[in-house]
Amino acid sequence: MNNTNKKIILIDQDDVLANYHARFLEIWKNEHPEKVWVSLADSAEYDVDKNYPPEYRDLIEEITVRKGFFGSLSPISGAKEALETMLVLGHDVRIVTAPKRKHTFCVPEKFAWIEKHLGQKFVERIVLTRDKTLVHGDILIDDKPNVPGVCTPSWEQVFYDQPYNRRYNNRRLTWANYQEVLGL
Ligand SMILES: [Mg+2]
Incomplete structure (x- = not known):
């Protein structure tokens, strides 16, 4: 070349x-099995939280800023x-x-x-x-x-x-x- x-x-x-979205979803489904979840394939928005009802924003953010999240991707x-x-x-x-x-x-x-x-x-x-x-x-x-x-x-x-x-x-x-x- x-x-x-x-x-x-x-x-x-x-x-x-x-795999950021996938790891988030794994934790979300595990910790909030009663709540709605959105697969990666069905995610219309880049920001994870924008695919979810607005009342979940803080819960979602807490997962992605917590100790160990980025290291576990x-x-x-x-x-x-x-x-x-x-x-x-x-x-x-x-x-x-x-x-x-x-x-x-x-x-x-x-x-x-x-x-x-x-x-x-x-x-x-x-x-x-x-x-x-x-x-x-x-x-x-x-x-x-x-x-x-x-x-x-x-x-x-x-x-x-x-x-x-x-x-x-x-x-x-x-x-x-x-x-x-x-x-x-
Ligand atoms: Mg990116």
Whole structure:
């Protein structure tokens, strides 16, 4: 590969590398078996709580900011192999992740998760920011519609395919087809 094809590829963490929605749902069903639950496939909204009645907002938030939540997420199949392959192909891969405002457990557990599941070399590739438009890159792989920020992004967002982003028109990929979609 020549340098003109070398890309800076920014990759989101939650529901791109780590199964956030699925872990939330597992805990929710276990702790609140009497309450309504929404499968990932039926989730029309990116924010978990927006798929639920508003009175559950605080209960839902408590699960996602509690000690141990981020550390307990399972890896999305194929993610590690994809990141390793991108590096081998000569691309610059960065994990760009937004911490929760209630950051006490989220931030250290996100770092520990990356070390455990992806390895130390990817810890060194973390960019922690609540404004991803400030980060320069060619591609942002993110499941979130309408990534907010103060800048016009330098990157093109390609969705990591999830049920709640399918009504938007961006290009989309999974770890099964990313090389074809991105032309890597
Ligand atoms: Mg995400």
